[in-house]
Amino acid sequence: xxxxxxxxxxxxxxxxxxFDDTLSxxxxxxxxxxxxxVTYEExxxxxxxxxxxxxxxxxxxxxxxxxxxxxxxxxxxxxxGLDEGRFSVKTNEDFFKIGEDINKLKKxxxxxxxxxxDMMYNESDYETTFKTLKEKLDKNKKEMEEExxxxxxxKDEVEANIKKYEEEKQKKISALPLAVKNNYIKxxxxxxxxxxxxxxxxxxxxxxxxxxxxxxxxxxxxxxxxYCQNCGRILLIKEI
Numbered sequence: 058x059x060x061x062x063x064x065x066x067x068x069x070x071x072x073x074x075x076f077d078d079t080l081s082x083x084x085x086x087x088x089x090x091x092x093x094x095v096t097y098e099e100x101x102x103x104x105x106x107x108x109x110x111x112x113x114x115x116x117x118x119x120x121x122x123x124x125x126x127x128x129x130x131x132x133x134x135x136x137x138g139l140d141e142g143r144f145s146v147k148t149n150e151d152f153f154k155i156g157e158d159i160n161k162l163k164k165x166x167x168x169x170x171x172x173x174x175d176m177m178y179n180e181s182d183y184e185t186t187f188k189t190l191k192e193k194l195d196k197n198k199k200e201m202e203e204e205x206x207x208x209x210x211x212k213d214e215v216e217a218n219i220k221k222y223e224e225e226k227q228k229k230i231s232a233l234p235l236a237v238k239n240n241y242i243k244x245x246x247x248x249x250x251x252x253x254x255x256x257x258x259x260x261x262x263x264x265x266x267x268x269x270x271x272x273x274x275x276x277x278x279x280x281x282x283x284y285c286q287n288c289g290r291i292l293l294i295k296e297i
Contacts, residue, residue, distance in 0.1 A: 076225060125172060132163075276294045
């Protein structure tokens with residue numbers, strides 16, 4: 058686009074201002090989406106860890122149960138061996154001693170069987186609780202994964218729009234005269250999100266400092282490109 062007068066330049070500056078505002082909004086939106094993505098990812102990890110913890114507890118209960126069952130089996134073997142050998146002893150003392158040992162083993166076995174029954178009851182109760190909890194956690198995880206997918210798709214869409222508007226903005230910047238373009242580029246390094254601002258009631262919306270009333274007249278009449286006398290930003294008048 059060939060620029061022939063100040064009016065053309067100001068029109069381009071309005072377009073660039075529009076792109077700057079849009080990009081600023083999109084960048085903020087992207088940051089918000091990324092925060093949501095991180096939150097959902099963390100929640101999914103927390104759910105996985107909770108399920109893992111419950112599974113480990115379940116395995117631990119099974120192991121304890123097996124250990125007790127093995128101890129009971131070992132005691133039964135010992136009782137059987139003692140019982141088989143008690144009638145081959147030579148003295149009554151040894152006979153009664155074996156009987157005492159068998160009774161101690163039976164007592165220990167009974168205590169272990171009671172403990173095993175308690176564990177089996179607790180395990181059954183835990184299985185029911187675990188099943189209900191896992192169903193709830195799996196449901197929550199699925200919901201989180203669906204939300205995460207939506208947020209990632211939204212992020213991709215925002216990034217595509219950022220790229221599109223940035224390309225369009227660069228075309229407009231390239232159409233500016235060299236002096237104006239260089240001024241704009243310098244202002245971007247200083248005021249990345251708002252190098253171009255509106256003048257409202259002779260006050261710069263960038264730094265909130267006043268400017269001569271003639272600035273507003275010049276901008277409205279498209280006679281001159283005005284810069285804030287305080288912060289140096291390019292000034293425009295908000296079009297109604």
